[in-house]
Amino acid sequence: MIKEIANHRSIRKYKSTPIDEETLSDMLHSAVRASTCGNMQLYSLVVTLDPHVRAELAPCHFNQPMVTEAPCVVTVCADIHRFTKWCEQRDADPAYDNFEWFLNAATDALLAAENLALAAEAHGLGICFLGTTLYTARDICRILQLPKGVIPLTTIVVGHPAEHPERTDRLPLDAVVHYDRYKDYTDAEIDELWAEKEASSETLELLKANDLPNLAQIFTKNRYRREDNIAISRAYFELLREQGFFND
Amino acid sequence: MIKEIANHRSIRKYKSTPIDEETLSDMLHSAVRASTCGNMQLYSLVVTLDPHVRAELAPCHFNQPMVTEAPCVVTVCADIHRFTKWCEQRDADPAYDNFEWFLNAATDALLAAENLALAAEAHGLGICFLGTTLYTARDICRILQLPKGVIPLTTIVVGHPAEHPERTDRLPLDAVVHYDRYKDYTDAEIDELWAEKEASSETLELLKANDLPNLAQIFTKNRYRREDNIAISRAYFELLREQGFFND
Numbered sequence: 001m002i003k004e005i006a007n008h009r010s011i012r013k014y015k016s017t018p019i020d021e022e023t024l025s026d027m028l029h030s031a032v033r034a035s036t037c038g039n040m041q042l043y044s045l046v047v048t049l050d051p052h053v054r055a056e057l058a059p060c061h062f063n064q065p066m067v068t069e070a071p072c073v074v075t076v077c078a079d080i081h082r083f084t085k086w087c088e089q090r091d092a093d094p095a096y097d098n099f100e101w102f103l104n105a106a107t108d109a110l111l112a113a114e115n116l117a118l119a120a121e122a123h124g125l126g127i128c129f130l131g132t133t134l135y136t137a138r139d140i141c142r143i144l145q146l147p148k149g150v151i152p153l154t155t156i157v158v159g160h161p162a163e164h165p166e167r168t169d170r171l172p173l174d175a176v177v178h179y180d181r182y183k184d185y186t187d188a189e190i191d192e193l194w195a196e197k198e199a200s201s202e203t204l205e206l207l208k209a210n211d212l213p214n215l216a217q218i219f220t221k222n223r224y225r226r227e228d229n230i231a232i233s234r235a236y237f238e239l240l241r242e243q244g245f246f247n248d
Numbered sequence: 249m250i251k252e253i254a255n256h257r258s259i260r261k262y263k264s265t266p267i268d269e270e271t272l273s274d275m276l277h278s279a280v281r282a283s284t285c286g287n288m289q290l291y292s293l294v295v296t297l298d299p300h301v302r303a304e305l306a307p308c309h310f311n312q313p314m315v316t317e318a319p320c321v322v323t324v325c326a327d328i329h330r331f332t333k334w335c336e337q338r339d340a341d342p343a344y345d346n347f348e349w350f351l352n353a354a355t356d357a358l359l360a361a362e363n364l365a366l367a368a369e370a371h372g373l374g375i376c377f378l379g380t381t382l383y384t385a386r387d388i389c390r391i392l393q394l395p396k397g398v399i400p401l402t403t404i405v406v407g408h409p410a411e412h413p414e415r416t417d418r419l420p421l422d423a424v425v426h427y428d429r430y431k432d433y434t435d436a437e438i439d440e441l442w443a444e445k446e447a448s449s450e451t452l453e454l455l456k457a458n459d460l461p462n463l464a465q466i467f468t469k470n471r472y473r474r475e476d477n478i479a480i481s482r483a484y485f486e487l488l489r490e491q492g493f494f495n496d
Contacts, residue, residue, distance in 0.1 A: 002252060002370050005278045005363050028425055030253045032418045034362060035377045038471060039416050041424055050428045077430075082423065086438050090464035095474035098481040103382055106351075107358055107402055111377075114282060114362035115253050122250050129283045129359075134351055145429045154355055168287050170280045175330065176289055177276055180298045181392045182325075190334050216338035223286060226343035230496040233346040248478040 004121040009167050011126025014070035014159035023123045030119035034111040043109035044079040046144050047072065056143045060136035061155065066128060070159030075133070075140060076113045078105035081149030097149065097247040102240065109153055117156055126161035129154055135232050138239050148244040169197060252369040257415050259374025262318035262407035271371045278367035282359040291357035292327040294392050295320065304391045308384035309403065314376060318407030323388060324361045326353035329397030345397065345495040350488065357401055365404055374409035377402055383480050386487050396492040417445060
């Protein structure tokens with residue numbers, strides 16, 4: 001297995017040591033080598049090094065210390081703006097302000113993001129993807145001055161690790177892989193696929209700490225609750241319209 | 249640079265030689281090592297090896313020969329179904345049938361997809377992402393028997409390359425990278441960023457072949473036309489609702 005893929009873990013504690021220029025350059029050049037729809041490169045990478053701007057971004061990521069402690073925060077954005085502007089300057093009629101092209105742009109952006117993460121790890125750096133990006137996308141747009149046609153998808157914190165956590169577990173491969181066609185799960189198969197995770201010492205500690213009868217309820221009652229999910233969905237969808245990805 | 253990232257190119261011609269089991273296993277294990285939101289692994293990889301099923305999929309990808317010639321076609325899907333079923337079996341109240349969780353699932357799926365692609369390349373295989381997946385997602389759902397809560401995002405063709413194309417060009421790095429905040433482009437900057445691409449011999453040949461005055465119009469008039477973009481957007485969005493990602 002490619003060693004960066006095998007050794008990947010999310011790092012949440014960082015030294016403040018800056019990333020040297022060559023390493024950053026390699027990360028960014030790695031990102032743009034990813035496959036891209038029609039070679040259109042419909043994404044932008046906002047590389048925030050300035051500690052003042054990172055401090056502005058911190059509340060968007062629930063003030064997790066890594067956003068200010070790590071030297072580099074990359075906000076990964078779908079971007080139809082640049083390509084559209086080019087078309088307009090060439091008397092071409094662009095029509096990328098719609099849901100299909102949001103998805104094409106997001107695909108481009110996320111493949112590039114994974115390359116960037118692996119490239120950082122190849123240089124001994126640690127990374128963490130921040131899902132909070134979707135929750136507070138409107139604030140991120142404002143802080144990073146994203147024009148119409150640009151919307152944040154995820155954020156990658158990058159820096160020198162100040163911790164070395166264990167790799168996290170995964171469901172058995174059978175859980176996510178289907179051969180030829182999708183084979184739906186029986187109740188017994190679901191039980192079996194989650195058995196090891198549910199019996200782990202980590203889970204048993206979580207149950208005690210959360211005073212809940214099972215791991216699934218930790219997800220639904222504590223981590224990702226119905227009312228939050230619905231509020232985030234609506235807010236992001238509204239922002240998607242406002243940023244001009246739903247003009248059809 | 250990680251050598252698989254540096255050497256990546258899309259391969260469109262394949263030998264029919266099967267992928268050996270160990271290699272396939274490494275690809276799939278590599279995929280699941282990618283970062284995943286809350287360690288929920290909200291995706292499924294449908295690995296279609298059966299030539300009959302690949303033949304059924306071929307029209308979904310405009311009958312590009314690689315879909316039947318290459319030995320392996322991986323349909324990468326957002327999947328909230330498996331996690332939701334687990335929650336229901338644990339008397340937990342899942343609320344992942346909404347747009348936020350489509351995006352979280354898509355992020356998980358696409359990071360895993362890039363790992364899978366790089367892992368395949370590390371074994372000397374070639375890959376190609378098929379954007380046609382979004383155009384014909386409804387047919388793919390039917391053929392692969394995807395239940396509610398599962399929707400295809402992209403497809404990766406994998407096999408032994410029967411061609412060795414040049415790496416494709418990219419815009420200058422400055423086009424996609426912004427430091428600290430987004431810096432919008434002046435008209436002159438757009439001209440400059442596209443100058444090399446527009447002057448390339450490849451572009452000049454395309455202009456002759458398409459009888460059009462510039463590259464931008466090849467995109468807007470021939471490759472990705474307004475009426476198609478709008479039809480695809482609407483169809484995919486409708487499917488997203490039907491597959492249960494918009495229940496709020």
